[in-house]
Amino acid sequence: QVQLVETGGGLVQAGGSLRLSCAASGRTFSSGNMGWFRQAPGKEREFVAAINWSGGRIYYADSVKGRFTISRHNAKNTVYLQMSSLKPEDTAVYYCAASLRCSGGGCSQGDYDYWGQGTQVTVSS
Numbered sequence: 001q002v003q004l005v006e007t008g009g010g011l012v013q014a015g016g017s018l019r020l021s022c023a024a025s026g027r028t029f030s031s032g033n034m035g036w037f038r039q040a041p042g043k044e045r046e047f048v049a050a051i052n053w054s055g056g057r058i059y060y061a062d063s064v065k066g067r068f069t070i071s072r073h074n075a076k077n078t079v080y081l082q083m084s085s086l087k088p089e090d091t092a093v094y095y096c097a098a099s100l101r102c103s104g105g106g107c108s109q110g111d112y113d114y115w116g117q118g119t120q121v122t123v124s125s
Contacts, residue, residue, distance in 0.1 A: 009094060018121060
């Protein structure tokens with residue numbers, strides 16, 4: 001059974017940092033993207049960042065560019081999201097996702113095959 005488990009969420013003051021981790025088990029994701037998405041209360045789930053298998057192609061939403069960094073450790077089957085200079089508008093449930101086939105910047109949410117349960121990030125002002 002494939003599982004993605006996110007950890008590292010919590011409460012932080014504006015300007016602070018958090019590091020999210022997503023550990024995959026049950027299979028190795030050796031071809032497609034792994035990505036992070038988020039959903040704020042009352043809003044649609046939105047793309048945050050994605051990284052391809054080699055780590056050579058990385059994509060960010062404009063709202064997080066320069067503040068968030070995505071990385072992956074393939075030997076550990078884990079993807080990370082380092083979040084810095086956090087703002088109250090970053091408050092959301094953050095989900096990690098893995099795609100078996102889609103790689104690159106054109107992958108939509110529907111291209112991701114597996115999703116984690118989400119971790120809450122709350123940024124206070």
